[in-house]
Amino acid sequence: MNALTGMAGGELAEPTTRPYSKWFDPHPRLGISMIDHLYNRLDGAYPHWWSANFASQQAIDNWAESWVEAFEDEGITPEDVAVGLRTCRVRYQKPPSCAEFIQACKPSADPVPAYHEAVEGIQARRKGELGAWSHPAIYWAAMLLARDLMTQSYGQVKDRWAAALKAQLARNEWADIPPPAPALPAPGQANLSKEDAARMLRELDALGMNKAAKPGEFDHLRWARRIMQRVDAGDKSLYALQIANAKEVLGLT
Incomplete structure (x- = not known):
């Protein structure tokens, strides 16, 4: 069904004038607009419950314009909507509101699971690993508070963490997550060549840091x-x- 051009079994409604958005454009693969497709997916996920919310074509138009406006304001992408649909299946037994659906589209915005992801990611990077980051905003927020996240409890950092995460998510654009710095070898495990060792000793001698003190000389x-x-x-x-x-x-x- 094309939800925005007429309800099933009814006459076509008069076309409405809306601000331009890609969400209203016909999608070449779907054959209908993305917001039409979302209406149909939610109608399939919540049979009878979803369509019962709309008593007229005007109600559907109002829903579409309101949700598209929210999507544009929050920077929601088609990929986010796919995440939102999957999240709604396990989170909401009844049709979600606009605010609930947007939250489902960006589960990384929940500071509690994002905090645990950040801590695990920082630990991984200290081992020389990239870390598992579900969203770049979590990485960049974690880098801002890395020391506090690793030395304080969640109760101590939760307000600052939530604020940092919210600020990063609001950016809508993020630099790529850089590769980690090489992990330092464990004590006694360094593989240092004789040439490098000799060079380091010469540098220490030049700085006066490699002079062995005679017994009783150390101050x-x-x-x-x-x-x-x-x-x-x-x-x-x-x-x-x-x-x-x-x-x-x-x-x-």
């Missing part, structure tokens, strides 16, 4: 002396506790 109080040097130089960034500890170990208190 265990160097950290305290450096703090006091910074105090004498007028460094105001030191904490009072740092200064007090340095003075104590140096016998200056």
